[in-house]
Amino acid sequence: MKPGIEILDACALYGRPAAPAGRPCLSPGELLADMDRLGIAECWCADWRALENSPALGNRLLGEELAGHGRLHPVWVVLPPGTAETPAPESLLAEMAAAGAHLARAEPERHGYSPEEWCAGPLWAALEAGRVPVLIDAADRWDRLDALLSAHPRLPVILTGLSYRANRALFPLLERHVNLYVELSGFLANEGLREVARRFGPGRLIFGTDSPRLCPEAALGTLRFSGLAEVEMAAVAGGNLRRLLAEAAGGLRDAVR
Amino acid sequence: MTGHIDAHGHLGEYGPFHAPRNSADDLVRRMDALGVARLVLSAHAAFSSDYRWGNDLTAAAAARHPGRLFGYAVVNPNYPEEASEELERCFITGGFAGIKLHPATHQHRLEDTGYQEVWKQAERHRCPVLVHYWEKDPWCGPENLRQVAARQPGVQLVLAHLGGTEGFRRMPALAREFPNLWFDTSGSRHPRGMIEWLVGRGLAGRLLYGSDMPFIDPGSQLGKVLYADIPGEARAAILGGNARRLFGWEG
Numbered sequence: 001m002k003p004g005i006e007i008l009d010a011c012a013l014y015g016r017p018a019a020p021a022g023r024p025c026l027s028p029g030e031l032l033a034d035m036d037r038l039g040i041a042e043c044w045c046a047d048w049r050a051l052e053n054s055p056a057l058g059n060r061l062l063g064e065e066l067a068g069h070g071r072l073h074p075v076w077v078v079l080p081p082g083t084a085e086t087p088a089p090e091s092l093l094a095e096m097a098a099a100g101a102h103l104a105r106a107e108p109e110r111h112g113y114s115p116e117e118w119c120a121g122p123l124w125a126a127l128e129a130g131r132v133p134v135l136i137d138a139a140d141r142w143d144r145l146d147a148l149l150s151a152h153p154r155l156p157v158i159l160t161g162l163s164y165r166a167n168r169a170l171f172p173l174l175e176r177h178v179n180l181y182v183e184l185s186g187f188l189a190n191e192g193l194r195e196v197a198r199r200f201g202p203g204r205l206i207f208g209t210d211s212p213r214l215c216p217e218a219a220l221g222t223l224r225f226s227g228l229a230e231v232e233m234a235a236v237a238g239g240n241l242r243r244l245l246a247e248a249a250g251g252l253r254d255a256v257r
Numbered sequence: 258m259t260g261h262i263d264a265h266g267h268l269g270e271y272g273p274f275h276a277p278r279n280s281a282d283d284l285v286r287r288m289d290a291l292g293v294a295r296l297v298l299s300a301h302a303a304f305s306s307d308y309r310w311g312n313d314l315t316a317a318a319a320a321r322h323p324g325r326l327f328g329y330a331v332v333n334p335n336y337p338e339e340a341s342e343e344l345e346r347c348f349i350t351g352g353f354a355g356i357k358l359h360p361a362t363h364q365h366r367l368e369d370t371g372y373q374e375v376w377k378q379a380e381r382h383r384c385p386v387l388v389h390y391w392e393k394d395p396w397c398g399p400e401n402l403r404q405v406a407a408r409q410p411g412v413q414l415v416l417a418h419l420g421g422t423e424g425f426r427r428m429p430a431l432a433r434e435f436p437n438l439w440f441d442t443s444g445s446r447h448p449r450g451m452i453e454w455l456v457g458r459g460l461a462g463r464l465l466y467g468s469d470m471p472f473i474d475p476g477s478q479l480g481k482v483l484y485a486d487i488p489g490e491a492r493a494a495i496l497g498g499n500a501r502r503l504f505g506w507e508g
Contacts, residue, residue: 022451023453085421164276164472164473168275186445188445188473188477189275190276190470190471191287191471195277212449213448214447215448215450217483218477221476221477221479221484224476224480225475225479251321
């Protein structure tokens with residue numbers, strides 16, 4: 001990677017999954033060792049305990065374990081409010097701000113809820129009010145994503161879990177929604193970064209590794225060999241995420257007030 | 258010859274999804290950017306609807322970029338009576354370095370009779386056979402493979418994709434059991450630590466860099482090997498040394 005380009009990993013997982021999913025990162029030190037070896041400055045990670053067991057408990061444990069490691073940042077796994085398992089929409093932003101979590105992660109498929117308005121609308125509205133970016137697993141549910149993005153045009157949605165087969169649905173979705181971003185680890189379409197940057201601008205791409213589910217080295221190769229100009233590469237590597245998180249910091253401050 | 262060797266590529270349009278910049282010229286341009294000296298490929302068309310047409314496209318690409326692009330000949334096991342003539346045609350035409358099989362696409366088990374001519378010709382021409390292999394694939398999974406690898410010890414078999422997401426864990430045992438097996442590293446969902454795990458279990462001499470381009474962006478696939486936490490000699494072997502040995506391109 002060119003010197004001076006700051007790389008930020010928007011999408012990693014911390015802890016131990018139940019089923020095999022790559023060599024897990026079981027301590028902050030292990031995450032940091034990967035980051036040092038690969039030249040990644042900072043990392044935003046969600047916790048397997050939050051994904052597989054309890055979002056509320058997992059988010060709290062993650063915050064405790066990452067405390068004191070300034071290059072590691074918690075991503076909060078969120079649920080819709082119907083069952084009151086996580087903070088209610090009216091207090092969600094304050095609690096996220098207090099925990100230093102400026103990025104959320106939603107996995108409707110895994111957690112058995114509908115991302116549609118009748119179920120998750122209040123959750124999306126709360127995040128939208130704070131301009132808090134939310135990582136959402138694509139899972140090929142294009143119609144539902146289109147509905148969510150239409151209903152919440154100021155909510156930054158970062159699609160993860162894409163594949164090399166996504167272009168035919170992804171491109172029209174990017175065309176329709178300026179609040180849609182692509183986390184690049186799974187998006188392996190041939191020359192995909194160049195194609196998205198050319199059609200929609202490099203501001204729509206976010207670097208992430210999805211480690212340990214995916215080799216972080218692969219994401220680095222996707223970026224390094226993307227053929228993007230240096231200024232575009234810098235935006236994708238970290239500039240775009242910094243911008244979204246700065247907006248979220250402001251949004252969270254305003255919402256908490 | 259310096260530069261990496263990419264043992265798994267394709268060419269041309271593909272029906273199920275958009276695979277842009279897929280011409281022979283596009284591939285060579287990208288190879289230049291990535292430091293890849295040679296790519297062995299099969300046209301998408303060759304394992305889709307019309308394998309003869311696909312093999313013609315492959316041959317044309319190899320002829321357009323001699324010394325850079327090489328072909329895998331493809332036949333359809335559902336039409337076994339045509340296989341002998343088609344494979345001979347490919348090897349007479351030139352530009353082909355191996356044979357590619359896709360049992361899942363053709364819905365024909367690897368051990369079944371439709372591939373008999375493939376094994377004969379692979380031995381005759383002393384060329385490797387690249388097989389789409391997946392851990393839970395009923396057409397070409399571990400049990401199908403075991404039958405063929407044992408029955409065809411004179412054929413060098415290359416398993417594509419390391420068996421999928423977690424399928425790589427079976428590879429050291431397969432490698433010990435069958436000395437005629439090789440493994441290409443292409444795959445879109447390989448997890449953290451996979452390359453290190455395989456090299457740590459003695460497979461550095463049996464792994465071949467493969468990109469699956471233009472199905473998959475080759476930058477990601479090259480990064481997986483280039484930035485892996487492995488010794489330099491292992492990296493050099495995976496990125497080219499092993500393929501030079503397998504394809505007889507040493508010296």
